[in-house]
Amino acid sequence: MAVQVEALGAVKTGPSKKDIAVLVLLLALGALFILLGGTGTQPGDRSVFTDQVLGDLFVLPSQATLYAVGAFCFLVAGLRLFRALDSLRSVLNWSLVILSAFAFLVWITAGTSMNLPGMVQSTLMAATPLTLGAMAGIFCERSGIINIAIEGMMLSGAFAAVAFASLFHSLWMGLLAASLVGGVMALLHAVLSIKYKVDQIISGTVINILAAGATRFLNLRLLEPAGLSTPGSFDPISIPILSDIPIIGPIFFENQPTVFIMLILLVAVNYAIFFTPWGLRMRACGEHPRAADTVGVAVNKMRYLSVVIGGLIAGIGGAYFSLGVVGTFEDNMTRGQGFVALAAMIFGNWNPIGAFLAALLFGFANALQVKMQIIQPVLPLINQPIPPEFLQMAPYILTIIVVAGVVGRARPPAAEGKPYEKQ
Amino acid sequence: MAEQKNTPQWLRRFAAQPLWVRLAALTALIVLIALISKWLVLLLLIALGLWPLTLLLGLGVLALISTRKGGRPWMRAWLGARLRSLAVPALSVVTALLIGALVIMLTDQEVFHALAQGQIGEAVALAFGNLTRSYVALYEGALGNPFKILEAIVRALSGEGLRPILSAVRGPSDSLVQSVPYIFAGLAVALGFRAGLFNIGAEGQIGVGWLVAVVVGFSFSGLPMVVHLPLAIAAGAITAGLWAAIAGLLKAKTGAHEVITTIMMNYLVFRLSDWLLCGPLEFTQGTCRTQDIAESAYLPRFLGHPVTLHWGFVLALVVAALTWWFLFKTTWGFELRTVGANPKAARYGGMNVAKTFVLAMFLSGCLAGLAGVVQGLGITHNIALGFQAGYGFDSIALALLGKSHPAGVVGASLLFGMLRAGAGRMQSVAGVPTEIVQIVQALVIIFIAAPAIIRALYRLREARREGEEVTIFSRGWG
Numbered sequence: 016m017a018v019q020v021e022a023l024g025a026v027k028t029g030p031s032k033k034d035i036a037v038l039v040l041l042l043a044l045g046a047l048f049i050l051l052g053g054t055g056t057q058p059g060d061r062s063v064f065t066d067q068v069l070g071d072l073f074v075l076p077s078q079a080t081l082y083a084v085g086a087f088c089f090l091v092a093g094l095r096l097f098r099a100l101d102s103l104r105s106v107l108n109w110s111l112v113i114l115s116a117f118a119f120l121v122w123i124t125a126g127t128s129m130n131l132p133g134m135v136q137s138t139l140m141a142a143t144p145l146t147l148g149a150m151a152g153i154f155c156e157r158s159g160i161i162n163i164a165i166e167g168m169m170l171s172g173a174f175a176a177v178a179f180a181s182l183f184h185s186l187w188m189g190l191l192a193a194s195l196v197g198g199v200m201a202l203l204h205a206v207l208s209i210k211y212k213v214d215q216i217i218s219g220t221v222i223n224i225l226a227a228g229a230t231r232f233l234n235l236r237l238l239e240p241a242g243l244s245t246p247g248s249f250d251p252i253s254i255p256i257l258s259d260i261p262i263i264g265p266i267f268f269e270n271q272p273t274v275f276i277m278l279i280l281l282v283a284v285n286y287a288i289f290f291t292p293w294g295l296r297m298r299a300c301g302e303h304p305r306a307a308d309t310v311g312v313a314v315n316k317m318r319y320l321s322v323v324i325g326g327l328i329a330g331i332g333g334a335y336f337s338l339g340v341v342g343t344f345e346d347n348m349t350r351g352q353g354f355v356a357l358a359a360m361i362f363g364n365w366n367p368i369g370a371f372l373a374a375l376l377f378g379f380a381n382a383l384q385v386k387m388q389i390i391q392p393v394l395p396l397i398n399q400p401i402p403p404e405f406l407q408m409a410p411y412i413l414t415i416i417v418v419a420g421v422v423g424r425a426r427p428p429a430a431e432g433k434p435y436e437k438q
Numbered sequence: 439m440a441e442q443k444n445t446p447q448w449l450r451r452f453a454a455q456p457l458w459v460r461l462a463a464l465t466a467l468i469v470l471i472a473l474i475s476k477w478l479v480l481l482l483l484i485a486l487g488l489w490p491l492t493l494l495l496g497l498g499v500l501a502l503i504s505t506r507k508g509g510r511p512w513m514r515a516w517l518g519a520r521l522r523s524l525a526v527p528a529l530s531v532v533t534a535l536l537i538g539a540l541v542i543m544l545t546d547q548e549v550f551h552a553l554a555q556g557q558i559g560e561a562v563a564l565a566f567g568n569l570t571r572s573y574v575a576l577y578e579g580a581l582g583n584p585f586k587i588l589e590a591i592v593r594a595l596s597g598e599g600l601r602p603i604l605s606a607v608r609g610p611s612d613s614l615v616q617s618v619p620y621i622f623a624g625l626a627v628a629l630g631f632r633a634g635l636f637n638i639g640a641e642g643q644i645g646v647g648w649l650v651a652v653v654v655g656f657s658f659s660g661l662p663m664v665v666h667l668p669l670a671i672a673a674g675a676i677t678a679g680l681w682a683a684i685a686g687l688l689k690a691k692t693g694a695h696e697v698i699t700t701i702m703m704n705y706l707v708f709r710l711s712d713w714l715l716c717g718p719l720e721f722t723q724g725t726c727r728t729q730d731i732a733e734s735a736y737l738p739r740f741l742g743h744p745v746t747l748h749w750g751f752v753l754a755l756v757v758a759a760l761t762w763w764f765l766f767k768t769t770w771g772f773e774l775r776t777v778g779a780n781p782k783a784a785r786y787g788g789m790n791v792a793k794t795f796v797l798a799m800f801l802s803g804c805l806a807g808l809a810g811v812v813q814g815l816g817i818t819h820n821i822a823l824g825f826q827a828g829y830g831f832d833s834i835a836l837a838l839l840g841k842s843h844p845a846g847v848v849g850a851s852l853l854f855g856m857l858r859a860g861a862g863r864m865q866s867v868a869g870v871p872t873e874i875v876q877i878v879q880a881l882v883i884i885f886i887a888a889p890a891i892i893r894a895l896y897r898l899r900e901a902r903r904e905g906e907e908v909t910i911f912s913r914g915w916g
Contacts, residue, residue, distance in 0.1 A: 163697065211887075211891065213888050214887065216636055217883065218887070220883070224831055224879065227828075227876060228879075229873070231871065231876075232871045232877060236870070351708070354705060355705075405713070408709045411703070411709075415688070415702050418688075418692075419694040419699075
């Protein structure tokens, strides 16, 4: 606590330190793009972006584009240095993020072509479980309960989805069961951390351990011997008419059911948390439970409810892995995505839309990484292809940077992690 | 102090000798122990395998000492206090094992088949029969079969050599081997807890220690063992410590919560090792495994096959003792505990909280790294993809179970080591997946962390607050 105060003080008295860090990052990014353009591409290279239906969408000169994005980085750095256009800062930041992502695409497609809508769609797919997990975390944490058990809730959801989908021969029953089991795990978290006042990080760790052990155990001992482990996976649903719109149609209106559910929930959750009285009360429980209690909010009841709702959402996120992708259960199939979801939640500042954008960024890193395994672009100077694992690290590194307050500032709910006792 | 008064005569006389005499005597003692270590270990394993006998013997000796005229009344009080404080942990473990038994019975395919045919009596008999078989296998895997050990001793005495004994004490040996990384990882988390830090990154730090120790292990050849082995151990531990210290530094300088940073750093290690093990460090194409280390970096084993117990066990006990000494007998340890108990008071008292955070994370990382080091140098002799065995996450349970005290951690680690060793046998004999142990461990953490459940179940009274309580807070994120 004291350290935090000190850190805050440091930011106030000497703001230059943080600004220097940002400047260095921006300059490094700009230099990277210029380097990629200068040595990673040939002068005549063109990046062709295509669509399955429309054919070529647009063609860009690779080298010039990279130089331009590099120059834009320097420009933003310069603006930061002289504190110009400060009111446009967030616009500039986001356009920088999008342009940087795009620049990477231009670089790896230099001299070849890429299906751009396909890329966007795989980004959205990869972002789906992350967003669902992050929303689960937001529900939990906005009400004041730390949730590092997203991974465990998603894993148990993934397992339940397979078990019940094969039992009832219905994928939708599987989805429902996934959600419910996620909710049950969350209830355990809630009981431990609210009723028994167990340290919430320990409680979360328990759920992660329990989920990993129990799903493997039950899979080996029940599902596989009983032949209940291959229910198949969801087919994409295409919404009539809308899915026929070129480019946008296939991206947004022809998808796995979980993707639609995620998009609907995103809107609903954002509305519920920020635009309803209930949401205000819920957030009050996470920020200042004593005050909430004083005006008649049943703090612990509210926390139970929020944690369980979060679990229900996390369960759906888990079903994405089993029913949405492979159609079976594999040991530890969430592979740490629950923690990436946690990262997305923090990166998005405990805000559903922010978390979604963060998830898109992480999802893009993932899609890019898959693409790069195919194209294998060679990194300039060292003449080695970039190992895909390095791009997989991006979410973790970005999260560390954000919690350290180098770029942006993560501000968690104030009363998080403290059990509430009525006086 | 009570302890001062009870210092035995011979110890006081020994302390009065000049330094060189004491040093020489200690060296001689260590050399002697090393020389007869093989026999000591064999005796230890047999004692573990025949623990009911050992326990009776031990209790008898204790009773004799403590009831002797002019004996040691403090010993009785000490024992009583220890036993009382063991009630909740012991009952937690027992309850968790009982629930585990229930899970095994309720997921038994044979029972389902019997039930489907309407033979309820048959089903119940099968359920209990299979359960007994499983738990007997668990016991034998963990502590061996005492009758076989006795028989082997008789055979050995009749001139058949050590071989029968070695295979009979495989269970206890496996348990101790499994407990070695547990001790280190548990100490790592416990030390973090003492400083008010929650080191969830033990799993990653284990990976770093393992990786670096193995790399040092195979990169040098021709070094003598007295140089190579300590070098590999130190390199692994220190690198892991530095890696963990990043999280401490971030917390001290920017207030970034160590739980988030260590979780994220875990995954950085996993991805980095994915790349290294299937890329630059891969030895044979397609194996995703490094080269084997040079024999001069092996942690030597005490006895022949199939007893794999190695010197890492002794190292673990020594490090546990050092950790205790550091925490409770040094100024730095005192500062660390004070910062853990109340950082504001520590700062007010003039302690450097930031330095303590970094130091605590460094030491915690070193300890966790050692868990990987002993696996790499003592057991696998290389590192392969998928090395993560969950020691890092189980270690949180160990620290809780051991109340963040080194002795408690060692005890809890022995227990978890037994569970893990027994689970392997249970899987091969009774077909119960080893993951049942993970479930049992999770239940143990729940019961330890929420003792109200156990107290309600067994109608125990609220324990008196004795001495200092372990302080663990979630201080929120940020």
